[in-house]
Amino acid sequence: xxxxxxxxxTKFYGPVIGINAVSCRLCGGIVGLLGANGAGKSTFMKxxxxxxxxxxxxxxxxxxxxxxxxxxxRVGLSPDLHVFYEEMTGFQFVYAMARLHGYSRGExxxxxxxAIEAVGMSDRAGRRLAGASHGMRQRIKLAQAMVHDPxxxxxxxxxxxxxxxxxxxxxxxxxxxxGEGRTIVFSSHILAEVEQLxxxxxxxVRGRLVADGALAEVRGLLEDRPFVVALEAAxxxxxxxxxxxxxxxxxxxVQGETVLVRTRNPQRFFSWxxxxxxxxxxxxxxxxxxDTGAEAVFSYLEAASA
Amino acid sequence: MRLLRAWQTLVWLxxxxxxxxxxxxxxxxxxxxxxxxxxxxxxxxxDDSARAFDRFSRFLVAGYLLFVIPICTLAYxxxxxxxxxxxxxxxxxxxRPIPRALVLxxxxxxxxxxxxxxxxxxxxxxxLLAGEVGRLxxxxxxxxxxxxxxxxLAVFHLFAVVFRHATTVALIxxxxxELVLGHMPGIIKRVAISYYGRVLMYAGGEPWxxxxxxxxxxxxxxxxxxxxxxxxxxxxxxxxALAVFQWREYxxxx
Amino acid sequence: MSIDVARYHGWHGKLGSPWWATLAMVRVALLQVFRRKxxxxxxxLGLTQxxxxxxxxxxxxxxxPPPQVRERILEAFGFSAxxxxxxxxxxxxxxxxxxxxxxxLLAFSGxxxxxxxxxxxxxxxxxxxxxxxxxxxxxxxLAVAVLVSLLTWVPALLLFIEYGMFTSSxxxxxxxxxxxxxxxxxxxxxxxxxxxxxxxxxxxxxxAAPIAVTWSSLFTFLALLAEYLREETGQQAxxxxxxxxxxxxxxxxxxxxxxxxxxxxxxPWALLVLGVLCGACLLLLVRRVRAVEVVE
Numbered sequence: 001x002x003x004x005x006x007x008x009x010t011k012f013y014g015p016v017i018g019i020n021a022v023s024c025r026l027c028g029g030i031v032g033l034l035g036a037n038g039a040g041k042s043t044f045m046k047x048x049x050x051x052x053x054x055x056x057x058x059x060x061x062x063x064x065x066x067x068x069x070x071x072x073x074r075v076g077l078s079p080d081l082h083v084f085y086e087e088m089t090g091f092q093f094v095y096a097m098a099r100l101h102g103y104s105r106g107e108x109x110x111x112x113x114x115a116i117e118a119v120g121m122s123d124r125a126g127r128r129l130a131g132a133s134h135g136m137r138q139r140i141k142l143a144q145a146m147v148h149d150p151x152x153x154x155x156x157x158x159x160x161x162x163x164x165x166x167x168x169x170x171x172x173x174x175x176x177x178x179g180e181g182r183t184i185v186f187s188s189h190i191l192a193e194v195e196q197l198x199x200x201x202x203x204x205v206r207g208r209l210v211a212d213g214a215l216a217e218v219r220g221l222l223e224d225r226p227f228v229v230a231l232e233a234a235x236x237x238x239x240x241x242x243x244x245x246x247x248x249x250x251x252x253x254v255q256g257e258t259v260l261v262r263t264r265n266p267q268r269f270f271s272w273x274x275x276x277x278x279x280x281x282x283x284x285x286x287x288x289x290x291d292t293g294a295e296a297v298f299s300y301l302e303a304a305s306a
Numbered sequence: 307m308r309l310l311r312a313w314q315t316l317v318w319l320x321x322x323x324x325x326x327x328x329x330x331x332x333x334x335x336x337x338x339x340x341x342x343x344x345x346x347x348x349x350x351x352x353d354d355s356a357r358a359f360d361r362f363s364r365f366l367v368a369g370y371l372l373f374v375i376p377i378c379t380l381a382y383x384x385x386x387x388x389x390x391x392x393x394x395x396x397x398x399x400x401x402r403p404i405p406r407a408l409v410l411x412x413x414x415x416x417x418x419x420x421x422x423x424x425x426x427x428x429x430x431x432x433x434l435l436a437g438e439v440g441r442l443x444x445x446x447x448x449x450x451x452x453x454x455x456x457x458x459l460a461v462f463h464l465f466a467v468v469f470r471h472a473t474t475v476a477l478i479x480x481x482x483x484e485l486v487l488g489h490m491p492g493i494i495k496r497v498a499i500s501y502y503g504r505v506l507m508y509a510g511g512e513p514w515x516x517x518x519x520x521x522x523x524x525x526x527x528x529x530x531x532x533x534x535x536x537x538x539x540x541x542x543x544x545x546x547a548l549a550v551f552q553w554r555e556y557x558x559x560x
Numbered sequence: 561m562s563i564d565v566a567r568y569h570g571w572h573g574k575l576g577s578p579w580w581a582t583l584a585m586v587r588v589a590l591l592q593v594f595r596r597k598x599x600x601x602x603x604x605l606g607l608t609q610x611x612x613x614x615x616x617x618x619x620x621x622x623x624x625p626p627p628q629v630r631e632r633i634l635e636a637f638g639f640s641a642x643x644x645x646x647x648x649x650x651x652x653x654x655x656x657x658x659x660x661x662x663x664x665l666l667a668f669s670g671x672x673x674x675x676x677x678x679x680x681x682x683x684x685x686x687x688x689x690x691x692x693x694x695x696x697x698x699x700x701x702l703a704v705a706v707l708v709s710l711l712t713w714v715p716a717l718l719l720f721i722e723y724g725m726f727t728s729s730x731x732x733x734x735x736x737x738x739x740x741x742x743x744x745x746x747x748x749x750x751x752x753x754x755x756x757x758x759x760x761x762x763x764x765x766x767x768a769a770p771i772a773v774t775w776s777s778l779f780t781f782l783a784l785l786a787e788y789l790r791e792e793t794g795q796q797a798x799x800x801x802x803x804x805x806x807x808x809x810x811x812x813x814x815x816x817x818x819x820x821x822x823x824x825x826x827x828p829w830a831l832l833v834l835g836v837l838c839g840a841c842l843l844l845l846v847r848r849v850r851a852v853e854v855v856e
């Protein structure tokens with residue numbers, strides 16, 4: 001399993017900082033890279049794929065400098081770029097990329113067929129890329145990235161432009177690849193996708209890595225942002241009065257039949273609320289945590305770093 | 307072994323893409339025009355063969371060496387790597403496990419047989435159409451053609467590595483530096499590749515009565531020195547291109 | 561929420577003619593060109609010729625060199641030593657000497673201003689507005705014509721103004737009143753022919769390298785071969801192969817000054833050649849732009 005290591009990596013573009021003192025160690029699983037436009041996601045991908053050299057620090061893939069040919073052998077990149085050798089067919093393009101890894105004709109052909117099948121392009125691989133749709137291009141990009149069975153896959157916006165059915169297919173594919181022991185790093189603007197796919201997230205804000213870990217862990221570390229729990233009850237005002245007495249509750253707000261509770265410790269809050277409901281004979285219809293999703297986490301982190 | 311196979315693929319892929327590109331189609335325009343010119347002049351049928359050789363040589367120096375060679379090499383030299391940069395497909399090569407130096411050498415190796423093949427076919431065509439005079443010219447001018455072609459290709463590859471708009475710079479070089487500076491008095495003309503090519507051509511044609519321009523103006527160097535200069539220019543340009551390409555970051559690719 | 565509540569409302573103003581859009585295209589084209597350093601280098605090369613002519617005019621009018629020297633300098637730059645005689649050739653010579661710089665500048669501009677629209681498929685951005693393909697073509701032709709003008713007839717007119725201002729009366733301008741008109745007419749010929757040729761070529765070839773190769777083959781290589789053929793065969797008609805020379809002959813027609821009789825005889829033929837060339841380019845261009853489908 002190839003480990004991707006960033007050690008206090010800083011990248012300057014003249015006077016502008018692309019990413020600033022980023023350190024992380026990625027080994028196995030699916031890692032979602034989150035960040036607004038200009039946050040440094042592309043710079044991260046370019047550094048990891050050896051296209052850029054860090055101004056300070058070090059980027060290593062399986063112990064080798066990411067810019068070295070040995071490291072590139074272990075990396076597959078699907079860039080956020082929609083141009084290919086347009087005169088070729090999808091099959092020819094992926095085959096040419098396989099050959100550029102040094103495989104013999106027969107082996108390259110087999111690998112190309114496998115990669116094309118994996119991304120669900122078998123029936124359309126013979127079409128010229130010049131007339132290919134956005135979704136087909138995305139799939140071909142994925143196929144060329146994994147044609148040499150890389151241990152580390154870097155995918156820049158892999159699901160953009162793909163229809164919902166295709167998204168499901170590719171999500172399953174990524175999960176399968178990760179299950180085979182690969183490390184998959186992908187960037188996306190669609191936070192629901194990150195939430196659904198990633199085992200771990202990296203959040204970049206203005207070039208800095210502000211969070212690294214599983215989504216729930218990251219959420220738990222946001223101490224200044226209490227969790228919001230929505231409770232729907234038949235008697236919201238009585239419920240609010242009872243809940244306000246609990247020790248871990250910061251604030252209570254009644255909105256129609258819904259009571260919004262802000263708490264620092266949701267686990268303990270849930271055990272207490274169960275006891276409370278039984279003791280007071282309250283009718284509780286629904287109980288939901290509102291801001292544990294990637295979107296809320298991302299907006300909290302961004303606001304915190306402002 | 308795998309690296310060698312990958313490099314061979316790169317050379318083959320680049321050569322095939324260049325051959326079936328619009329560059330090939332458009333370089334055929336000056337080639338066809340010049341072949342029509344030689345066909346029309348029919349140097350082989352002239353009574354005065356010395357005069358025919360002199361006139362044919364004049365055309366080869368001014369038309370072929372100063373225009374057709376730079377323009378054809380420009381088309382292939384700048385588009386071999388510059389085309390990939392312009393289309394941003396260079397990224398797909400740079401993320402493969404081929405060292406960058408080999409990527410550039412592969413591009414150069416792909417463009418040399420293409421440009422040389424086309425230009426030698428064109429030169430052969432002229433010589434064939436010019437009859438006996440052409441046969442003499444082939445023997446006399448072949449080294450100048452080969453060396454100049456390779457030198458131009460190396461320089462244009464350097465441009466493609468260094469400049470984002472390599473075609474623009476190469477055209478300024480081919481039309482301004484080569485034509486204007488190459489014909490200026492004094493040693494400033496030695497910055498032009500065509501100067502060394504002309505020295506070689508005049509030296510090759512001398513036994514058959516081809517006269518170089520007046521020495522006080524042309525200030526010729528020896529044929530050996532010109533050969534070394536062209537070879538040196540090729541090696542130096544390629545070495546500079548390799549050094550730049552090895553360290554250059556192409557941030558505009560994605 | 562209704563669209564009114566969202567404060568969206570239709571445009572109630574009066575839209576101008578779509579022909580005004582051509583000016584916007586010219587403005588954008590010039591911004592694109594002048595953003596690049598390479599173009600400033602080429603424009604700098606063009607300026608050296610202007611400064612040379614400017615200095616010559618300054619020297620002969622202000623420094624009072626001996627008459628023989630003055631005469632030789634003026635003749636070398638195509639001007640007549642007699643102030644009363646027509647002094648047109650100098651301006652033709654200046655515009656002709658700008659040809660290399662104009663050619664280089666246009667060779668790059670083609671891909672940037674026109675080729676990119678087709679290669680990157682951005683033409684629908686233009687054609688999905690109120691303008692149609694005629695406005696697009698006119699805008700691009702005008703943009704190229706402005707570039708040609710900046711290097712040819714505009715500096716030539718400046719030289720004419722300079723010449724008159726450095727003499728102590730208005731006599732020069734009064735006696736040579738036809739010169740600016742002729743400069744404008746020659747400038748028009750250059751602008752029309754070069755812009756049509758460049759826009760048509762760029763629309764079909766699109767990329768910088770093929771455009772540059774074709775452009776330089778037309779304007780440098782053909783000129784060279786035409787000169788050889790003219791010299792070797794003694795037939796002046798070969799000169800018509802050279803598009804620059806054709807434009808110059810038509811320019812001389814505008815000035816009414818020919819240095820050789822053969823030029824006068826060939827001038828109408830040159831006009832015919834240019835007419836056919838421009839017609840063919842226009843046809844090619846309309847055909848190329850028509851191929852772009854836009855859903856309105």
